[in-house]
Amino acid sequence: MNLKDFKLESQREYWAxxxxxxxxxxxxxxxxSADLSSSxxxxxxxxxxxxxxxxxxxxxxxxxSIAAGLAAxxxxxxxxxxxxxxxxxVYDQIRQSIAYxxxxxxxxxxxxxxxxxxDGATHQIVEDLALMRALPNMTVIVPADAPxxxxxxxxxxxxxxxxxxxxxxxxxxxxxxxxxxxKIGKATVLRDGSDVSLIGTGIMVSRCLLAAEELKKHxxxxxxxxLSTIKPIDTKTIVKAARETGGVVTAEExxxxxxxxxxxAMCLVENAxxxxxxxxxxxxxxxxxxxxxxxEKYGLTAENIIEASHDVIGRKGx
Amino acid sequence: MAxxxxxxxxxxxxxxxxxxxHVVRMIYxxxxxxxxxxxxxxxxxxxxxxHVMNIDPKKPDWPNRDRFxxxxxxxxxxxxxxxxxxxxxxxxxxxxLRKLGSRLQGHPDMRxxxxxxxxxxxxxxxxxxxxxxxxxxxxxxxxxxVYVMIGDGELDCGQTxxxxxxxxxxxxxxxxxxxxRNMLQLDGPTAHIMSVEPLADKWKAFGxxxxxxxxxxxxxxxxxxxKSKDVKxxxxxxxxxxxxxxxxxxxxxxxxxxxxxxxxxxxxLAMEELGGKP
Numbered sequence: 001m002n003l004k005d006f007k008l009e010s011q012r013e014y015w016a017x018x019x020x021x022x023x024x025x026x027x028x029x030x031x032x033s034a035d036l037s038s039s040x041x042x043x044x045x046x047x048x049x050x051x052x053x054x055x056x057x058x059x060x061x062x063x064x065s066i067a068a069g070l071a072a073x074x075x076x077x078x079x080x081x082x083x084x085x086x087x088x089x090v091y092d093q094i095r096q097s098i099a100y101x102x103x104x105x106x107x108x109x110x111x112x113x114x115x116x117x118x119d120g121a122t123h124q125i126v127e128d129l130a131l132m133r134a135l136p137n138m139t140v141i142v143p144a145d146a147p148x149x150x151x152x153x154x155x156x157x158x159x160x161x162x163x164x165x166x167x168x169x170x171x172x173x174x175x176x177x178x179x180x181x182x183k184i185g186k187a188t189v190l191r192d193g194s195d196v197s198l199i200g201t202g203i204m205v206s207r208c209l210l211a212a213e214e215l216k217k218h219x220x221x222x223x224x225x226x227l228s229t230i231k232p233i234d235t236k237t238i239v240k241a242a243r244e245t246g247g248v249v250t251a252e253e254x255x256x257x258x259x260x261x262x263x264x265a266m267c268l269v270e271n272a273x274x275x276x277x278x279x280x281x282x283x284x285x286x287x288x289x290x291x292x293x294x295x296e297k298y299g300l301t302a303e304n305i306i307e308a309s310h311d312v313i314g315r316k317g318x
Numbered sequence: 319m320a321x322x323x324x325x326x327x328x329x330x331x332x333x334x335x336x337x338x339x340h341v342v343r344m345i346y347x348x349x350x351x352x353x354x355x356x357x358x359x360x361x362x363x364x365x366x367x368x369h370v371m372n373i374d375p376k377k378p379d380w381p382n383r384d385r386f387x388x389x390x391x392x393x394x395x396x397x398x399x400x401x402x403x404x405x406x407x408x409x410x411x412x413x414x415l416r417k418l419g420s421r422l423q424g425h426p427d428m429r430x431x432x433x434x435x436x437x438x439x440x441x442x443x444x445x446x447x448x449x450x451x452x453x454x455x456x457x458x459x460x461x462x463x464v465y466v467m468i469g470d471g472e473l474d475c476g477q478t479x480x481x482x483x484x485x486x487x488x489x490x491x492x493x494x495x496x497x498x499r500n501m502l503q504l505d506g507p508t509a510h511i512m513s514v515e516p517l518a519d520k521w522k523a524f525g526x527x528x529x530x531x532x533x534x535x536x537x538x539x540x541x542x543x544x545k546s547k548d549v550k551x552x553x554x555x556x557x558x559x560x561x562x563x564x565x566x567x568x569x570x571x572x573x574x575x576x577x578x579x580x581x582x583x584x585x586x587l588a589m590e591e592l593g594g595k596p
Binding site for chain 2: 030051052054056057059061062064065066067068069070071072073074075077092093095096097100101102
Protein backbone atom coordinates (compact mmCIF):
# COMPACT_ATOMS: atom_id res chain seq x y z
CA MET A 1 0.00 0.00 0.00
CA ASN A 2 1.23 3.42 -0.98
CA LEU A 3 -0.02 6.99 -0.75
CA LYS A 4 -0.70 6.80 -4.50
CA ASP A 5 -3.24 4.03 -3.91
CA PHE A 6 -5.61 6.45 -2.18
CA LYS A 7 -8.10 8.67 -3.88
CA LEU A 8 -7.34 12.30 -2.95
CA GLU A 9 -10.30 14.50 -2.11
CA SER A 10 -10.95 17.99 -0.78
CA GLN A 11 -12.30 18.35 2.74
CA ARG A 12 -13.39 21.87 1.85
CA GLU A 13 -15.65 20.63 -0.93
CA TYR A 14 -17.28 18.06 1.31
CA TRP A 15 -17.83 20.59 4.08
CA ALA A 16 -19.47 22.97 1.62
CA UNK A 17 -21.61 20.15 0.20
CA UNK A 18 -22.84 19.30 3.69
CA UNK A 19 -23.46 22.98 4.43
CA UNK A 20 -25.56 23.53 1.32
CA UNK A 21 -27.61 20.42 2.09
CA UNK A 22 -28.16 21.67 5.63
CA UNK A 23 -29.12 25.10 4.31
CA UNK A 24 -31.85 23.56 2.17
CA UNK A 25 -33.36 21.68 5.09
CA UNK A 26 -32.86 24.15 7.90
CA UNK A 27 -33.78 27.82 7.83
CA UNK A 28 -31.96 28.39 11.10
CA UNK A 29 -28.56 27.86 9.46
CA UNK A 30 -26.66 31.07 8.78
CA UNK A 31 -23.11 31.41 7.49
CA UNK A 32 -20.44 34.04 8.03
CA SER A 33 -17.30 34.61 6.01
CA ALA A 34 -14.41 37.04 6.26
CA ASP A 35 -13.32 37.75 2.69
CA LEU A 36 -12.28 34.14 2.14
CA SER A 37 -15.62 32.70 1.03
CA SER A 38 -14.22 31.36 -2.22
CA SER A 39 -11.29 29.73 -0.41
CA UNK A 40 -13.28 28.21 2.44
CA UNK A 41 -16.10 27.37 -0.01
CA UNK A 42 -18.87 29.16 1.84
CA UNK A 43 -19.40 30.87 -1.52
CA UNK A 44 -21.44 27.80 -2.50
CA UNK A 45 -23.85 28.44 0.37
CA UNK A 46 -23.87 32.15 -0.48
CA UNK A 47 -24.91 31.34 -4.06
CA UNK A 48 -27.92 29.35 -2.92
CA UNK A 49 -28.89 31.34 0.18
CA UNK A 50 -27.57 34.89 -0.22
CA UNK A 51 -29.87 36.30 2.48
CA UNK A 52 -28.38 33.89 5.04
CA UNK A 53 -24.74 34.53 4.23
CA UNK A 54 -22.87 37.47 5.72
CA UNK A 55 -19.45 38.42 4.42
CA UNK A 56 -17.97 40.83 6.95
CA UNK A 57 -14.73 41.52 5.13
CA UNK A 58 -11.34 41.05 6.79
CA UNK A 59 -12.81 41.50 10.26
CA UNK A 60 -12.74 38.14 11.99
CA UNK A 61 -13.32 39.56 15.47
CA UNK A 62 -16.49 41.16 14.24
CA UNK A 63 -17.45 37.91 12.49
CA UNK A 64 -17.21 35.86 15.70
CA SER A 65 -19.26 38.29 17.79
CA ILE A 66 -21.89 38.79 15.07
CA ALA A 67 -22.15 35.00 14.88
CA ALA A 68 -22.71 35.00 18.64
CA GLY A 69 -25.50 37.58 18.32
CA LEU A 70 -27.20 35.52 15.62
CA ALA A 71 -26.89 32.39 17.76
CA ALA A 72 -28.30 34.21 20.78
CA UNK A 73 -31.45 34.74 18.69
CA UNK A 74 -31.84 31.07 17.77
CA UNK A 75 -29.66 30.75 14.69
CA UNK A 76 -27.14 27.97 14.09
CA UNK A 77 -24.20 30.07 12.95
CA UNK A 78 -21.30 28.67 10.91
CA UNK A 79 -18.34 31.08 10.86
CA UNK A 80 -15.64 30.01 8.48
CA UNK A 81 -12.14 31.22 7.73
CA UNK A 82 -8.54 29.98 7.72
CA UNK A 83 -7.52 28.29 10.97
CA UNK A 84 -4.89 30.93 11.73
CA UNK A 85 -7.47 33.71 11.58
CA UNK A 86 -10.31 31.70 13.10
CA UNK A 87 -8.46 30.94 16.36
CA UNK A 88 -5.41 33.00 17.37
CA UNK A 89 -6.59 36.25 15.82
CA VAL A 90 -9.97 36.01 17.55
CA TYR A 91 -9.28 34.05 20.70
CA ASP A 92 -10.87 36.56 23.04
CA GLN A 93 -13.97 36.89 20.86
CA ILE A 94 -14.37 33.12 20.82
CA ARG A 95 -13.78 32.99 24.54
CA GLN A 96 -16.21 35.71 25.62
CA SER A 97 -18.77 35.95 22.82
CA ILE A 98 -19.09 32.22 22.09
CA ALA A 99 -17.59 29.74 24.55
CA TYR A 100 -18.44 31.43 27.87
CA UNK A 101 -22.15 31.85 27.00
CA UNK A 102 -22.10 28.44 25.23
CA UNK A 103 -23.68 29.82 22.08
CA UNK A 104 -24.47 27.73 19.05
CA UNK A 105 -21.61 28.87 16.84
CA UNK A 106 -19.59 26.49 14.68
CA UNK A 107 -16.12 27.65 13.77
CA UNK A 108 -15.15 25.88 10.58
CA UNK A 109 -11.44 26.36 9.98
CA UNK A 110 -9.68 25.41 6.79
CA UNK A 111 -6.01 25.77 5.77
CA UNK A 112 -4.75 24.45 9.12
CA UNK A 113 -1.24 23.09 9.60
CA UNK A 114 1.85 23.08 7.41
CA UNK A 115 0.18 21.46 4.39
CA UNK A 116 -0.99 24.99 3.54
CA UNK A 117 2.38 24.96 1.76
CA UNK A 118 3.67 28.03 -0.05
CA ASP A 119 1.95 30.64 2.11
CA GLY A 120 4.43 29.90 4.88
CA ALA A 121 4.42 30.19 8.65
CA THR A 122 2.00 33.12 8.98
CA HIS A 123 -0.75 30.93 7.54
CA GLN A 124 0.41 27.52 8.84
CA ILE A 125 -1.08 27.50 12.31
CA VAL A 126 0.12 24.55 14.37
CA GLU A 127 -1.21 25.72 17.75
CA ASP A 128 -4.94 26.02 17.09
CA LEU A 129 -5.87 22.74 18.75
CA ALA A 130 -4.13 23.88 21.93
CA LEU A 131 -6.10 27.12 21.94
CA MET A 132 -9.44 25.47 21.28
CA ARG A 133 -8.87 22.52 23.63
CA ALA A 134 -8.22 24.93 26.47
CA LEU A 135 -11.64 26.57 26.22
CA PRO A 136 -14.42 25.33 28.49
CA ASN A 137 -17.63 24.43 26.57
CA MET A 138 -15.70 23.95 23.32
CA THR A 139 -15.90 20.75 21.26
CA VAL A 140 -12.92 20.15 18.97
CA ILE A 141 -13.14 17.99 15.85
CA VAL A 142 -10.49 17.10 13.28
CA PRO A 143 -11.90 14.88 10.52
CA ALA A 144 -9.53 12.40 8.90
CA ASP A 145 -10.64 12.86 5.31
CA ALA A 146 -13.24 14.41 3.06
CA PRO A 147 -16.12 11.96 3.66
CA UNK A 148 -15.62 12.12 7.41
CA UNK A 149 -15.67 15.92 7.14
CA UNK A 150 -19.07 15.67 5.46
CA UNK A 151 -20.45 13.42 8.20
CA UNK A 152 -18.88 15.52 10.95
CA UNK A 153 -20.47 18.73 9.64
CA UNK A 154 -23.90 17.07 9.70
CA UNK A 155 -23.34 15.94 13.30
CA UNK A 156 -22.03 19.34 14.32
CA UNK A 157 -25.16 21.02 12.95
CA UNK A 158 -27.32 18.75 15.12
CA UNK A 159 -25.28 19.40 18.25
CA UNK A 160 -26.19 22.53 20.21
CA UNK A 161 -23.14 24.48 21.39
CA UNK A 162 -19.78 25.80 20.25
CA UNK A 163 -17.67 23.57 18.02
CA UNK A 164 -14.30 24.00 16.33
CA UNK A 165 -13.76 21.92 13.19
CA UNK A 166 -10.26 21.81 11.72
CA UNK A 167 -9.34 20.85 8.20
CA UNK A 168 -6.50 21.44 5.75
CA UNK A 169 -6.22 23.04 2.37
CA UNK A 170 -4.74 20.08 0.52
CA UNK A 171 -6.65 17.23 -1.08
CA UNK A 172 -6.03 14.31 1.24
CA UNK A 173 -6.36 10.51 1.04
CA UNK A 174 -9.89 9.20 1.39
CA UNK A 175 -9.88 6.41 3.93
CA UNK A 176 -13.49 6.38 5.18
CA UNK A 177 -16.82 6.62 3.41
CA UNK A 178 -19.81 8.90 3.71
CA UNK A 179 -22.03 6.21 5.24
CA UNK A 180 -23.20 6.19 8.82
CA UNK A 181 -23.46 8.89 11.42
CA UNK A 182 -20.50 10.73 12.86
CA LYS A 183 -20.55 10.43 16.62
CA ILE A 184 -19.00 13.41 18.38
CA GLY A 185 -16.62 12.15 21.06
CA LYS A 186 -16.25 8.66 19.61
CA ALA A 187 -12.97 7.48 18.10
CA THR A 188 -13.03 4.92 15.30
CA VAL A 189 -10.85 1.82 15.20
CA LEU A 190 -10.00 1.57 11.50
CA ARG A 191 -7.74 -1.44 11.81
CA ASP A 192 -7.33 -3.90 14.63
CA GLY A 193 -3.94 -4.81 16.02
CA SER A 194 -2.26 -6.15 19.15
CA ASP A 195 1.35 -4.91 19.31
CA VAL A 196 1.01 -1.13 19.18
CA SER A 197 -1.76 1.48 18.77
CA LEU A 198 -1.36 4.22 16.21
CA ILE A 199 -3.66 7.08 17.10
CA GLY A 200 -3.95 9.66 14.35
CA THR A 201 -5.95 12.73 13.63
CA GLY A 202 -6.64 14.61 10.38
CA ILE A 203 -4.33 13.87 7.47
CA MET A 204 -2.09 11.75 9.72
CA VAL A 205 -4.68 8.97 10.00
CA SER A 206 -3.87 7.96 6.43
CA ARG A 207 -0.17 7.91 7.35
CA CYS A 208 -0.99 5.67 10.32
CA LEU A 209 -2.72 3.20 7.96
CA LEU A 210 0.33 3.18 5.69
CA ALA A 211 2.60 2.66 8.68
CA ALA A 212 0.45 -0.22 9.94
CA GLU A 213 0.67 -1.92 6.54
CA GLU A 214 4.44 -1.56 6.55
CA LEU A 215 4.76 -2.77 10.15
CA LYS A 216 2.79 -5.88 9.22
CA LYS A 217 5.69 -6.85 6.94
CA HIS A 218 7.86 -6.86 10.06
CA UNK A 219 5.31 -9.06 11.88
CA UNK A 220 4.12 -6.14 13.97
CA UNK A 221 0.37 -5.89 14.38
CA UNK A 222 -0.67 -2.24 14.68
CA UNK A 223 -4.09 -0.98 15.67
CA UNK A 224 -5.10 2.23 13.92
CA UNK A 225 -7.47 4.68 15.58
CA UNK A 226 -8.99 7.73 13.96
CA LEU A 227 -9.26 10.19 16.85
CA SER A 228 -11.47 12.71 15.10
CA THR A 229 -12.83 14.31 18.25
CA ILE A 230 -10.01 15.81 20.28
CA LYS A 231 -12.41 17.17 22.90
CA PRO A 232 -14.28 15.56 24.55
CA ILE A 233 -11.65 12.86 24.16
CA ASP A 234 -12.67 9.20 23.87
CA THR A 235 -10.84 7.96 26.96
CA LYS A 236 -12.46 4.53 26.78
CA THR A 237 -11.21 3.64 23.29
CA ILE A 238 -7.75 5.07 23.99
CA VAL A 239 -7.30 3.27 27.31
CA LYS A 240 -8.60 -0.01 25.89
CA ALA A 241 -6.13 0.26 23.00
CA ALA A 242 -3.27 1.08 25.36
CA ARG A 243 -4.05 -1.87 27.61
CA GLU A 244 -4.55 -4.34 24.79
CA THR A 245 -1.55 -3.33 22.68
CA GLY A 246 0.82 -2.13 25.41
CA GLY A 247 2.12 0.90 23.50
CA VAL A 248 0.83 4.05 21.83
CA VAL A 249 2.03 6.29 19.02
CA THR A 250 0.14 9.50 18.25
CA ALA A 251 0.39 11.36 14.95
CA GLU A 252 -0.87 14.86 14.15
CA GLU A 253 -0.16 17.73 11.80
CA UNK A 254 0.11 20.09 14.75
CA UNK A 255 2.64 21.13 17.34
CA UNK A 256 3.49 17.99 19.26
CA UNK A 257 3.80 19.76 22.61
CA UNK A 258 0.23 21.02 22.87
CA UNK A 259 -2.03 19.12 20.52
CA UNK A 260 -3.81 15.79 20.26
CA UNK A 261 -0.72 13.86 21.41
CA UNK A 262 -0.57 15.74 24.66
CA UNK A 263 -4.31 15.16 25.16
CA UNK A 264 -3.74 11.41 24.71
CA ALA A 265 -0.71 11.55 27.03
CA MET A 266 -2.82 13.13 29.75
CA CYS A 267 -5.43 10.47 29.25
CA LEU A 268 -2.84 7.67 29.52
CA VAL A 269 -0.93 9.04 32.49
CA GLU A 270 -4.11 8.89 34.52
CA ASN A 271 -5.42 5.59 33.21
CA ALA A 272 -2.89 3.27 31.56
CA UNK A 273 0.88 3.48 31.90
CA UNK A 274 2.32 2.28 28.62
CA UNK A 275 5.23 3.50 26.52
CA UNK A 276 4.17 6.31 24.22
CA UNK A 277 5.66 8.48 21.48
CA UNK A 278 4.23 11.57 19.82
CA UNK A 279 4.72 12.23 16.14
CA UNK A 280 4.03 15.87 15.35
CA UNK A 281 5.58 19.17 14.45
CA UNK A 282 8.39 20.10 16.82
CA UNK A 283 8.15 23.36 18.74
CA UNK A 284 8.89 25.54 15.70
CA UNK A 285 7.11 27.66 13.10
CA UNK A 286 6.75 26.26 9.59
CA UNK A 287 7.99 27.73 6.30
CA UNK A 288 7.11 27.86 2.63
CA UNK A 289 7.43 24.71 0.58
CA UNK A 290 5.44 21.99 -1.11
CA UNK A 291 3.09 20.11 1.23
CA UNK A 292 4.86 16.76 0.86
CA UNK A 293 8.28 18.36 1.32
CA UNK A 294 7.07 20.03 4.50
CA UNK A 295 5.54 16.81 5.80
CA GLU A 296 8.94 15.18 5.37
CA LYS A 297 10.92 18.10 6.75
CA TYR A 298 8.85 18.25 9.95
CA GLY A 299 8.67 14.52 10.53
CA LEU A 300 5.10 13.75 9.53
CA THR A 301 5.52 10.67 7.35
CA ALA A 302 4.58 7.01 7.67
CA GLU A 303 8.29 6.34 8.21
CA ASN A 304 8.29 8.62 11.25
CA ILE A 305 5.35 6.65 12.65
CA ILE A 306 7.08 3.33 11.96
CA GLU A 307 10.22 4.54 13.72
CA ALA A 308 8.16 5.73 16.69
CA SER A 309 6.38 2.35 16.80
CA HIS A 310 9.70 0.47 17.02
CA ASP A 311 10.80 2.81 19.78
CA VAL A 312 7.59 2.25 21.74
CA ILE A 313 7.66 -1.52 21.30
CA GLY A 314 11.32 -1.54 22.37
CA ARG A 315 10.42 0.21 25.60
CA LYS A 316 7.66 -2.21 26.58
CA GLY A 317 8.15 -3.93 29.94
CA UNK A 318 11.10 -1.77 30.92
CA MET B 319 -41.36 67.29 19.05
CA ALA B 320 -42.67 64.85 21.57
CA UNK B 321 -43.95 66.24 24.83
CA UNK B 322 -43.48 64.08 27.87
CA UNK B 323 -45.80 63.91 30.78
CA UNK B 324 -44.24 65.48 33.87
CA UNK B 325 -45.36 62.50 35.89
CA UNK B 326 -43.48 60.13 33.59
CA UNK B 327 -40.31 62.18 33.85
CA UNK B 328 -40.50 62.43 37.63
CA UNK B 329 -41.23 58.68 37.87
CA UNK B 330 -38.11 57.98 35.82
CA UNK B 331 -36.06 60.41 37.90
CA UNK B 332 -37.13 58.70 41.11
CA UNK B 333 -36.25 55.32 39.57
CA UNK B 334 -32.84 56.62 38.53
CA UNK B 335 -32.16 57.86 42.05
CA UNK B 336 -33.18 54.49 43.50
CA UNK B 337 -30.93 52.67 41.01
CA UNK B 338 -28.02 54.90 42.07
CA UNK B 339 -28.58 53.94 45.70
CA HIS B 340 -28.61 50.26 44.76
CA VAL B 341 -25.44 50.65 42.71
CA VAL B 342 -23.46 52.36 45.47
CA ARG B 343 -24.67 49.83 48.04
CA MET B 344 -23.93 46.83 45.80
CA ILE B 345 -20.40 47.94 45.06
CA TYR B 346 -19.78 48.85 48.68
CA UNK B 347 -20.97 45.42 49.84
CA UNK B 348 -19.00 43.66 47.12
CA UNK B 349 -15.86 45.55 48.07
CA UNK B 350 -14.98 45.99 44.41
CA UNK B 351 -16.58 47.09 41.16
CA UNK B 352 -16.91 50.06 38.85
CA UNK B 353 -19.03 52.86 40.31
CA UNK B 354 -18.04 55.65 37.89
CA UNK B 355 -19.20 54.05 34.66
CA UNK B 356 -22.22 52.48 36.37
CA UNK B 357 -23.51 55.84 37.59
CA UNK B 358 -23.00 57.64 34.27
CA UNK B 359 -25.19 55.06 32.50
CA UNK B 360 -28.20 55.16 34.85
CA UNK B 361 -30.65 57.45 33.03
CA UNK B 362 -30.28 55.81 29.61
CA UNK B 363 -30.76 52.31 31.02
CA UNK B 364 -33.71 53.40 33.17
CA UNK B 365 -35.36 55.09 30.17
CA UNK B 366 -34.95 51.94 28.08
CA UNK B 367 -36.34 49.54 30.68
CA UNK B 368 -39.07 51.73 32.17
CA HIS B 369 -40.42 53.37 29.06
CA VAL B 370 -38.89 52.51 25.70
CA MET B 371 -38.32 48.79 25.38
CA ASN B 372 -40.98 46.24 24.53
CA ILE B 373 -40.24 43.65 27.20
CA ASP B 374 -41.91 41.37 29.70
CA PRO B 375 -39.96 40.56 32.88
CA LYS B 376 -42.16 37.51 33.41
CA LYS B 377 -41.04 36.16 30.05
CA PRO B 378 -37.36 37.08 29.74
CA ASP B 379 -36.98 34.69 26.76
CA TRP B 380 -39.99 36.00 24.82
CA PRO B 381 -38.73 35.84 21.19
CA ASN B 382 -40.20 39.21 20.13
CA ARG B 383 -38.71 41.22 22.99
CA ASP B 384 -36.46 44.18 22.40
CA ARG B 385 -32.84 43.44 23.31
CA PHE B 386 -30.38 45.46 25.36
CA UNK B 387 -26.66 44.73 25.47
CA UNK B 388 -24.35 46.45 27.90
CA UNK B 389 -21.16 46.26 25.87
CA UNK B 390 -19.32 48.13 28.63
CA UNK B 391 -19.91 45.16 30.90
CA UNK B 392 -18.19 46.72 33.91
CA UNK B 393 -21.22 49.00 34.32
CA UNK B 394 -23.39 45.97 35.14
CA UNK B 395 -24.41 47.03 38.67
CA UNK B 396 -26.75 49.54 36.98
CA UNK B 397 -28.08 46.82 34.67
CA UNK B 398 -28.66 44.40 37.57
CA UNK B 399 -30.33 47.06 39.72
CA UNK B 400 -32.61 48.01 36.82
CA UNK B 401 -33.48 44.37 36.16
CA UNK B 402 -34.31 43.96 39.84
CA UNK B 403 -36.48 47.09 39.96
CA UNK B 404 -38.22 45.88 36.80
CA UNK B 405 -38.92 42.48 38.35
CA UNK B 406 -36.51 40.14 36.57
CA UNK B 407 -34.71 39.24 39.79
CA UNK B 408 -35.45 39.88 43.49
CA UNK B 409 -34.18 43.22 44.78
CA UNK B 410 -32.59 41.44 47.79
CA UNK B 411 -30.40 39.51 45.37
CA UNK B 412 -28.55 42.70 44.48
CA UNK B 413 -26.52 42.31 47.68
CA UNK B 414 -24.92 39.16 46.22
CA LEU B 415 -23.02 41.05 43.50
CA ARG B 416 -19.57 39.49 42.95
CA LYS B 417 -20.11 36.92 45.72
CA LEU B 418 -19.36 33.23 45.21
CA GLY B 419 -22.27 31.44 43.54
CA SER B 420 -24.13 34.65 42.67
CA ARG B 421 -26.04 35.12 39.42
CA LEU B 422 -24.70 38.66 39.48
CA GLN B 423 -21.20 38.10 38.20
CA GLY B 424 -18.63 40.90 38.23
CA HIS B 425 -19.26 41.24 34.51
CA PRO B 426 -22.55 40.12 32.92
CA ASP B 427 -23.13 36.41 32.31
CA MET B 428 -26.14 35.82 30.04
CA ARG B 429 -26.42 32.21 31.21
CA UNK B 430 -26.65 33.21 34.85
CA UNK B 431 -28.97 36.20 35.16
CA UNK B 432 -32.45 36.51 33.61
CA UNK B 433 -32.71 39.57 31.40
CA UNK B 434 -28.99 39.71 30.66
CA UNK B 435 -28.86 39.35 26.89
CA UNK B 436 -25.13 39.04 26.33
CA UNK B 437 -21.97 38.15 28.20
CA UNK B 438 -19.63 41.11 28.11
CA UNK B 439 -16.69 42.53 30.02
CA UNK B 440 -13.83 42.22 27.60
CA UNK B 441 -14.40 45.49 25.83
CA UNK B 442 -15.48 46.11 22.27
CA UNK B 443 -17.55 43.03 21.46
CA UNK B 444 -21.10 44.12 22.27
CA UNK B 445 -21.83 46.16 19.17
CA UNK B 446 -20.94 43.21 16.95
CA UNK B 447 -23.26 40.99 18.99
CA UNK B 448 -25.96 43.61 18.55
CA UNK B 449 -25.46 43.56 14.77
CA UNK B 450 -25.93 39.78 14.87
CA UNK B 451 -29.14 40.10 16.89
CA UNK B 452 -30.47 42.79 14.57
CA UNK B 453 -29.72 40.63 11.52
CA UNK B 454 -31.50 37.69 13.17
CA UNK B 455 -34.61 39.85 13.58
CA UNK B 456 -34.52 40.70 9.89
CA UNK B 457 -34.18 37.03 8.87
CA UNK B 458 -37.08 36.06 11.14
CA UNK B 459 -39.18 39.05 10.06
CA UNK B 460 -39.50 40.10 13.67
CA UNK B 461 -39.97 43.69 14.71
CA UNK B 462 -37.78 43.86 17.79
CA UNK B 463 -35.19 46.59 18.23
CA VAL B 464 -31.68 46.06 19.56
CA TYR B 465 -30.04 48.59 21.86
CA VAL B 466 -26.34 48.48 22.65
CA MET B 467 -24.66 50.73 25.16
CA ILE B 468 -20.97 51.21 24.52
CA GLY B 469 -18.50 53.01 26.73
CA ASP B 470 -16.41 55.80 25.27
CA GLY B 471 -13.30 53.76 26.16
CA GLU B 472 -14.62 51.10 23.80
CA LEU B 473 -14.21 53.58 20.96
CA ASP B 474 -10.49 52.69 21.18
CA CYS B 475 -11.32 49.11 20.16
CA GLY B 476 -10.95 48.26 16.49
CA GLN B 477 -13.83 45.83 16.72
CA THR B 478 -16.26 48.63 17.59
CA UNK B 479 -15.49 50.23 14.24
CA UNK B 480 -15.65 46.88 12.44
CA UNK B 481 -19.16 46.55 13.82
CA UNK B 482 -19.97 50.16 12.90
CA UNK B 483 -18.98 49.44 9.29
CA UNK B 484 -20.90 46.17 9.17
CA UNK B 485 -24.12 47.62 10.63
CA UNK B 486 -24.07 50.29 7.99
CA UNK B 487 -23.07 47.90 5.19
CA UNK B 488 -25.92 45.52 6.02
CA UNK B 489 -28.35 48.47 6.39
CA UNK B 490 -29.32 47.40 9.87
CA UNK B 491 -31.92 49.91 11.07
CA UNK B 492 -33.33 48.02 14.03
CA UNK B 493 -30.16 48.77 15.97
CA UNK B 494 -29.44 51.74 18.21
CA UNK B 495 -26.07 52.20 19.85
CA UNK B 496 -25.70 54.61 22.72
CA UNK B 497 -22.24 55.89 23.64
CA UNK B 498 -21.96 56.62 27.34
CA ARG B 499 -19.70 59.62 26.69
CA ASN B 500 -18.42 60.29 30.19
CA MET B 501 -15.00 61.41 28.90
CA LEU B 502 -12.99 59.22 31.26
CA GLN B 503 -11.47 55.78 31.09
CA LEU B 504 -9.40 53.75 33.53
CA ASP B 505 -6.10 55.50 32.88
CA GLY B 506 -7.48 59.02 32.58
CA PRO B 507 -9.39 61.37 30.27
CA THR B 508 -10.30 59.71 26.97
CA ALA B 509 -8.81 62.69 25.11
CA HIS B 510 -5.41 61.96 26.70
CA ILE B 511 -5.49 58.19 26.34
CA MET B 512 -6.71 57.94 22.76
CA SER B 513 -8.33 60.74 20.81
CA VAL B 514 -11.72 59.77 19.40
CA GLU B 515 -13.02 63.18 18.30
CA PRO B 516 -14.62 64.34 16.11
CA LEU B 517 -16.89 61.56 17.30
CA ALA B 518 -20.19 62.47 15.68
CA ASP B 519 -18.47 63.07 12.34
CA LYS B 520 -16.73 59.72 12.54
CA TRP B 521 -20.00 57.85 13.02
CA LYS B 522 -21.71 59.89 10.32
CA ALA B 523 -18.86 59.00 7.97
CA PHE B 524 -19.49 55.35 8.84
CA GLY B 525 -23.07 55.76 7.63
CA UNK B 526 -24.89 56.11 10.94
CA UNK B 527 -27.70 58.45 11.90
CA UNK B 528 -26.25 60.42 14.81
CA UNK B 529 -27.91 62.34 17.65
CA UNK B 530 -26.17 64.07 20.56
CA UNK B 531 -27.95 64.48 23.86
CA UNK B 532 -27.49 65.18 27.54
CA UNK B 533 -27.38 61.62 28.85
CA UNK B 534 -28.86 62.60 32.21
CA UNK B 535 -31.87 64.46 30.79
CA UNK B 536 -34.83 62.11 30.43
CA UNK B 537 -36.68 64.29 27.94
CA UNK B 538 -33.71 64.30 25.61
CA UNK B 539 -33.04 60.59 26.14
CA UNK B 540 -36.65 59.56 25.44
CA UNK B 541 -36.88 61.79 22.40
CA UNK B 542 -33.65 60.42 20.92
CA UNK B 543 -34.50 56.78 21.65
CA UNK B 544 -37.99 57.05 20.19
CA LYS B 545 -36.80 58.94 17.15
CA SER B 546 -34.16 56.29 16.48
CA LYS B 547 -36.91 53.73 15.80
CA ASP B 548 -38.13 55.79 12.85
CA VAL B 549 -34.79 55.99 11.05
CA LYS B 550 -34.89 53.62 8.09
CA UNK B 551 -32.08 52.00 6.15
CA UNK B 552 -29.25 52.81 8.54
CA UNK B 553 -28.23 52.26 12.13
CA UNK B 554 -28.61 54.86 14.87
CA UNK B 555 -26.07 56.27 17.24
CA UNK B 556 -26.87 58.37 20.26
CA UNK B 557 -23.94 60.14 21.85
CA UNK B 558 -25.11 60.56 25.44
CA UNK B 559 -22.95 63.18 27.14
CA UNK B 560 -22.69 62.05 30.73
CA UNK B 561 -20.73 62.61 33.90
CA UNK B 562 -18.76 59.71 35.27
CA UNK B 563 -19.83 58.97 38.83
CA UNK B 564 -22.98 61.08 38.36
CA UNK B 565 -24.99 61.69 41.53
CA UNK B 566 -22.21 61.23 44.07
CA UNK B 567 -20.27 64.47 44.56
CA UNK B 568 -16.81 63.04 45.14
CA UNK B 569 -17.18 60.46 42.36
CA UNK B 570 -18.27 62.91 39.68
CA UNK B 571 -15.54 63.30 37.09
CA UNK B 572 -13.10 61.37 39.29
CA UNK B 573 -10.93 58.90 37.40
CA UNK B 574 -10.11 57.21 40.69
CA UNK B 575 -13.64 55.84 40.95
CA UNK B 576 -13.51 53.99 37.65
CA UNK B 577 -12.89 50.70 39.37
CA UNK B 578 -12.83 51.22 43.12
CA UNK B 579 -15.41 50.54 45.82
CA UNK B 580 -16.24 53.30 48.31
CA UNK B 581 -15.00 53.00 51.89
CA UNK B 582 -17.57 52.88 54.71
CA UNK B 583 -17.40 56.64 55.20
CA UNK B 584 -17.61 57.29 51.47
CA UNK B 585 -20.54 54.91 51.19
CA UNK B 586 -22.43 56.66 53.98
CA LEU B 587 -21.79 60.05 52.44
CA ALA B 588 -22.96 58.82 49.03
CA MET B 589 -26.19 57.45 50.48
CA GLU B 590 -26.80 60.68 52.31
CA GLU B 591 -26.35 62.63 49.08
CA LEU B 592 -28.71 60.28 47.25
CA GLY B 593 -31.27 60.53 50.02
CA GLY B 594 -31.10 56.83 50.87
CA LYS B 595 -30.48 54.84 54.00
CA PRO B 596 -27.00 53.35 54.40
